[in-house]
Amino acid sequence: MSEAIQPRMIDFKPHEIPLEDFDISQRELWSEDLKMAYFERLREEAPVHYCKDSEFGPYWSVTRYADIMEVDSNWQDFSSEPAITIIDPEEDFPLPMFIAMDPPKHDDQRKTVQGSVAPANLKNLESTIRGRVQTVLDELPVGEEFDWVDRVSIELTTQMLATLFDFPFEDRRKLTRWSDVATGGPETGVVETEEQRREELMECLAYFTRLWQERQEQGLSNDFISMLAHGEATKDMSPEEYLGNLILLIVGGNDTTRNSMTGGVLALNENPGEYAKLRNNPGVIPNMVSEIIRWQTPLAHMRRIANRDYELGGQTIKQGDKVIMWYLSGNRDERAIENPNEFIIDRKRARQHLSFGFGPHRCMGNRLAELQLRILWEEIQKRFHMVEVVGEVERVPSNFVHGYTKMPVVLHPL
Amino acid sequence: MPKITYIEHNGTQHEVDAEVGVSVMQAAIDNLVPGIDADCGGECSCATCHVMVKEDWVAKTGSPEEGEESMLDLNPERQGNSRLSCQITVTEELDGLIVDLPEFQF
Numbered sequence: 001m002s003e004a005i006q007p008r009m010i011d012f013k014p015h016e017i018p019l020e021d022f023d024i025s026q027r028e029l030w031s032e033d034l035k036m037a038y039f040e041r042l043r044e045e046a047p048v049h050y051c052k053d054s055e056f057g058p059y060w061s062v063t064r065y066a067d068i069m070e071v072d073s074n075w076q077d078f079s080s081e082p083a084i085t086i087i088d089p090e091e092d093f094p095l096p097m098f099i100a101m102d103p104p105k106h107d108d109q110r111k112t113v114q115g116s117v118a119p120a121n122l123k124n125l126e127s128t129i130r131g132r133v134q135t136v137l138d139e140l141p142v143g144e145e146f147d148w149v150d151r152v153s154i155e156l157t158t159q160m161l162a163t164l165f166d167f168p169f170e171d172r173r174k175l176t177r178w179s180d181v182a183t184g185g186p187e188t189g190v191v192e193t194e195e196q197r198r199e200e201l202m203e204c205l206a207y208f209t210r211l212w213q214e215r216q217e218q219g220l221s222n223d224f225i226s227m228l229a230h231g232e233a234t235k236d237m238s239p240e241e242y243l244g245n246l247i248l249l250i251v252g253g254n255d256t257t258r259n260s261m262t263g264g265v266l267a268l269n270e271n272p273g274e275y276a277k278l279r280n281n282p283g284v285i286p287n288m289v290s291e292i293i294r295w296q297t298p299l300a301h302m303r304r305i306a307n308r309d310y311e312l313g314g315q316t317i318k319q320g321d322k323v324i325m326w327y328l329s330g331n332r333d334e335r336a337i338e339n340p341n342e343f344i345i346d347r348k349r350a351r352q353h354l355s356f357g358f359g360p361h362r363c364m365g366n367r368l369a370e371l372q373l374r375i376l377w378e379e380i381q382k383r384f385h386m387v388e389v390v391g392e393v394e395r396v397p398s399n400f401v402h403g404y405t406k407m408p409v410v411l412h413p414l
Numbered sequence: 415m416p417k418i419t420y421i422e423h424n425g426t427q428h429e430v431d432a433e434v435g436v437s438v439m440q441a442a443i444d445n446l447v448p449g450i451d452a453d454c455g456g457e458c459s460c461a462t463c464h465v466m467v468k469e470d471w472v473a474k475t476g477s478p479e480e481g482e483e484s485m486l487d488l489n490p491e492r493q494g495n496s497r498l499s500c501q502i503t504v505t506e507e508l509d510g511l512i513v514d515l516p517e518f519q520f
């Protein structure tokens with residue numbers, strides 16, 4: 001392993017800053033990957049912590065596993081409306097989507113589309129996914145450096161999305177682009193201006209409106225667009241709501257799985273003993289997949305708004321307050337997970353992690369994500385002795401999408 | 415100890431001696447019965463401990479409360495006799511209980 005991917009030593013002092021000045025949302029902490037030390041102190045000293053001012057306004061941080069579980073499962077007291085990330089939605093450009101709706105409307109819309117990613121349907125998708133994974137892996141150069149994020153993680157998740165939408169395959173990288181545009185504004189460098197962002201999202205809507213019309217004329221089939229176009233709860237959606245739900249399905253299935261595909265390789269490189277375990281026992285793969293998803297925690301947080309005053313961890317959260325559940329922190333909480341800072345591919349109870357959330361909004365695509373990762377690792381192990389990380393990874397500068405933009409690797413054949 | 419039988423989707427039966435006071439989910443996990451994931455550890459928040467209670471036992475196990483109902487309702491494989499097994503507590507009364515496991519947990 002190259003030295004470059006060791007954590008960078010930067011002068012920061014999470015133990016000296018007064019707690020009341022703590023603002024874990026600051027972008028600098030995320031791009032430099034310094035947040036773990038901050039979370040550790042919050043879990044220890046202020047597990048339900050109020051930040052009185054930040055770029056995103058005042059907010060509560062909930063950092064322990066059990067407290068996060070309590071908030072996440074209590075949708076009556078903690079609303080997912082109007083948005084589920086720390087950034088407040090743009091009032092003049094709302095994107096309503098069911099992840100940001102409370103029951104019962106949430107339930108009706110989710111039920112319309114979830115069949116396509118329910119296990120019974122995944123059984124039919126497995127051979128398609130495997131075929132595509134095999135093709136992508138077989139085309140990779142062996143023994144020379146390339147970017148794993150672009151050639152594998154993005155390519156595979158994008159192909160998968162195209163399949164779920166029955167989207168024109170040759171245009172599939174548009175999906176990647178729309179996902180990036182939807183989750184990042186000018187500050188992340190994805191677009192130059194907010195206007196450009198909106199223009200691109202309107203292009204997305206126009207493209208998908210054509211597909212909607214096409215699917216509406218055809219009978220119901222098993223892809224997301226057809227299900228939305230024919231579903232009782234969704235067939236009369238407004239254009240904004242259609243766009244919102246498209247973005248949800250595109251982003252939901254994109255960044256998350258993508259970053260688990262990259263994060264797994266990185267974690268195995270940082271833990272050569274675990275890589276050796278994997279080589280000796282491919283049967284561990286399903287368990288390892290859960291551990292990778294815990295380890296990576298591809299979505300670092302979800303946000304809620306308190307519907308009433310609520311006591312949590314000795315603090316009173318006031319009605320209307322913004323509450324951030326930091327899954328990334330809960331997944332490192334030693335009160336709930338043994339040796340949480342270690343990556344252990346045969347960990348006991350590996351499925352018990354927060355990465356998919358809990359309660360009515362629990363990730364709809366969780367079985368699909370696990371299936372994709374399991375197949376990817378089964379096929380990697382049939383081909384390569386090692387996927388070696390040979391340079392520094394580049395991270396997404398976001399406190400929501402916890403992932404990578406670049407990871408140079410070299411493949412070593414069996 | 416009350417006996418509980420779990421029947422996998424493929425017909426395989428697992429009869430276990432369950433401790434009074436634990437949940438039907440926990441009794442399965444403690445006895446290594448496959449097919450129940452219980453990702454939330456019994457908090458009624460994941461629905462991956464889904465079982466179908468054999469008809470003659472439905473009256474004794476009772477019906478789901480509101481929180482359980484809202485999680486079950488989102489399950490496309492939900493049946494009339496579906497329950498989340500973490501929400502059924504083992505009692506002497508339930509000696510002989512039989513539950514079917516779904517093909518998949520979701």
Ligand code: HEM
Pocket residue numbers: 072098099100110117248249252253254256257260293297298299302355356357358359360361362363364365366368369
């Ligand atoms: C490792 C991969 C993934 C991770 C870590 C992940 C994580 C999450 C999280 C944290 C939530 C919100 C949970 C909450 O608010 O309590 C969520 C919801 C959702 N995810 Fe995923 N996700 C992944 C993959 C996918 C995939 C492949 C899809 C494909 C369709 C998907 C679609 C969705 C949808 C539609 C929702 C909204 C569910 C609702 O509000 O009812 N996700 N996901």
Ligand code: FES
Pocket residue numbers: 439451452453454455456457458459460461462463498499500501
């Ligand atoms: S164990 Fe999660 S709902 Fe029963």
